[in-house]
Amino acid sequence: MMENNIDNKHLKENPFSVPDGYFDQLERNVMKKVSNPKPKVFGRSGIRYALITSAAAALVFVFGTISMLKFGNESAEQAHNEIYKEYNSDAVTGSEPQKEMSELTPDEIIEYLKHNEIDVSAIGLID
Amino acid sequence: MDDKDLLTLFRDGRREYAYGLIVKKYSERIYWHIRKMVICHEDANDLTQNTLLKAWNALPEFREESRLYTWLYRIATNEVLTFLKRKKLRNFISLDEISKQLENALEADSWFNGDKAQKALHKAILKLPEKQRLVFNLRYFEEMKYEDMSEILNTSVGALKASYHHAHSKIEEEMKGLL
Structure with missing residues (x-):
């Protein structure tokens, strides 16, 4: 069967066709676009791409800022606590860990100031 | 010019x-x-x-x-x-599925004027993977030199020859079933 042989010349002929005058029209269309290029605008997919990119950038910014603030503060607080702990440790002071300011009684404060030769009456702590 | x-x-x-x-x-x-x-x-x-x-x-x-x-x-x-x-x-x-879609497009194409054998050939070609289809079309219909195809497809001449012969055998086999 001749038709079955794919090297048959008939099968190599182009069976597709185009509308009349199509190639002249194609040339005209291309050259028209070449002569009057459209200004670049975002297509629907371009807009979607731009929106997705902007949303992603905004999310990264928001999460980045939150993380920096949160973890930045936490690190600062942690560092402060560590220094405080170290400063108050037995190894540094050779004494009992010191109390927080709020834990001191007024008498203890006055005692401390007197001990450091600060005139407590001058700063109006006592009458 | x-x-x-x-x-x-x-x-x-x-x-x-x-x-x-x-x-x-x-x-x-x-x-x-x-x-x-x-x-x-x-x-x-x-x-x-x-x-x-x-x-x-x-x-x-x-x-x-x-x-x-x-x-x-x-x-x-x-x-x-x-x-x-x-x-x-x-x-x-x-x-x-894309091969099937293209076959359907071929069936529905009012600008396809081929006979039964030509339709069977083009359906068989559509079953090939895209790159093999490119190689087959360029060689079979355009009789393009392998060296030129190599420049276009950025593939060695040897690989293109092998791809074409493989595609040729597959299509021959497929045509037997379609005709």
Whole structure:
């Protein structure tokens, strides 16, 4: 069967066709676009791409800022606590860990100031 | 006018005139190359215009490391492969399904005038993977040299020969079942 042989010349002929005058029209269309290029605008997919990119950038910014603030503060607080702990440790002071300011009684404060030769009456702590 | 003269004309400042001649010389070949891959005339028309506009924009940077016609074919081939890839991604379909879609397009194509044997051949070609289909079309219909195909598809001549012979056997086998 001749038709079955794919090297048959008939099968190599182009069976597709185009509308009349199509190639002249194609040339005209291309050259028209070449002569009057459209200004670049975002297509629907371009807009979607731009929106997705902007949303992603905004999310990264928001999460980045939150993380920096949160973890930045936490690190600062942690560092402060560590220094405080170290400063108050037995190894540094050779004494009992010191109390927080709020834990001191007024008498203890006055005692401390007197001990450091600060005139407590001058700063109006006592009458 | 040969390609070298056309490029000289383009670089001498008569850009649009030179490009008009390039379009006249190659648009039909490019269209048929694309049409055999995408089947649908409207899709082939869009892709041919995109190819020629991309070539116009890129021509000032064309350094003649390849020939003008293989360079144009390469742009067209990339357009086709991107189009088919997008179609698969957009519709979440596999290679088999896209082959089936193209076969349906061939069946419905009012611009297909082939007989039963030609239809069977084109259906069998559509069953090949895209790159093998490109190789087969370029060699079988256009009788393009393997060296030129190598420039277009960026594949070695040996690999292209193997691909063509493999495709040829598959189509022959497929045709037996279709006729």
